[in-house]
Amino acid sequence: MTKLLEVRRLCMDFGGLRALDQINLEVNSAEIVALIGPNGAGKSTFFNCITGIYRATGGDIFFTSAHGKKKRLNRLKPNKITQAGMARTFQNIRLFTEMTVLENIMIGRHCRTKSGILGAVFQGKSNRIEEKQVVDFSYEVLTEVGLEEQVNELAGNLSYGAQRRLEIGRALATEPDLILLDEPAAGMNLQETGELNELIMKIRSRDHAILLIEHDMKLVMSLSDRIYVMDYGKKIAEGQPADIRQNPQVIKAYLGEEFELT
Ligand SMILES: Nc1ncnc2c1ncn2[C@@H]1O[C@H](COP(=O)(O)OP(=O)(O)OP(=O)(O)O)[C@@H](O)[C@H]1O
Ligand SMILES: [Mg+2]
Incomplete structure (x- = not known):
């Protein structure tokens, strides 16, 4: 331990x-x-x-x-x-409400990429490969938190409970x-x-x-x-x-x- x-x-x-x-x-x-x-x-x-x-x-x-x-x-x-x-969520939900569910997760993920967010904008070949990895990983996280069917929704349109799960997903995307x-x-x-209880148990089971x-x-x-x-x-x-x-x-x-x- x-x-x-x-x-x-x-x-x-x-x-x-x-x-x-x-x-x-x-x-x-x-x-x-x-x-x-x-x-x-x-x-x-x-x-x-x-x-x-x-x-x-x-x-x-x-x-x-x-x-x-x-x-x-x-x-x-x-x-x-x-x-x-170490990653976190906030007492008052902090999401980019005008961005999609997927984009919110991808932003969390970019803390683990070499090119960062700017690299995603000015795309060279290696950045494009990395970007694909970011998207794939983000889909995995969205499945984990049960939002795989709302990938392209605007975060601000999600129900309250789903917004909380998205925030947890964004934290998970940093692989804490x-x-x-x-x-x-x-x-x-x-x-x-x-559902949150189950999600927390699942998160713990992934170490x-x-x-x-x-x-x-x-x-x-x-x-x-x-x-x-x-x-x-x-x-x-x-x-x-x-x-x-x-x-x-x-x-x-x-x-x-x-x-x-x-
Ligand atoms: N930025 C700040 N400036 C001044 N005082 C603050 C600030 N942030 C928190 N406090 C004060 O610090 C104390 C602890 O607040 P905190 O928000 O950490 O409590 P909490 O345990 O999270 O409460 P809750 O369960 O209501 O969320 C309170 O008296 C609060 O008013
Ligand atoms: Mg508090």
Whole structure:
């Protein structure tokens, strides 16, 4: 078992607000780990710091890709972090709504090509061969996330659940060792959530580790190998689902929330 992600004493201050206070967290290869906590606990801020969207004000982020050696990710730009092997989705879906489903996936894929997006525009022969590989690979990913019949639809015309799956596909297209999902079930109906559960299991079976922020406790409890719980920027608990469910501090943090830990 490889330790993929190792976060040490991560801090993030927004002016006087300490959104992350000395957070330690690890994800091992092929693990599904959940990061939960009430609204405003700091979960998305944690993702934003480890993916280079925000620059953490303290602490260290180490990542060891499946083939690589241990790398310190502090201060790296988001595209470099994706190249290192960590990809993500966003709490508020971020797609190119005026582009097709296929094009959205291809953009994700170009982080793994030599010619990049410009090469796809100014096409030489080697670029054309590479471009064909990008298209073929993108079709594979679209099949994986169940969007093979909507390849030429505009992303903005997809149902909400399908847009979330497309975002997961775009992350998968970068061939990540670790994929970070920020509330993938938000706004989904029961059937879509069931399909998402299956998709996450399938992703793990292909040797991707998953770090999942989610408020749907049923999904969290059924999928996770381990769970970290945050409240007001601090980690208040970590452990296996059965332990977290009964942890008094966790129950207290969730008092007054609309969801249950059962
Ligand atoms: N860019 C920012 N500037 C200032 N404060 C911020 C910024 N981003 C987040 N915060 C604050 O940091 C705290 C943590 O927010 P964050 O979005 O990480 O919470 P969360 O756990 O993801 O909550 P939710 O479950 O509602 O998505 C909140 O108090 C929020 O207002
Ligand atoms: Mg959030």
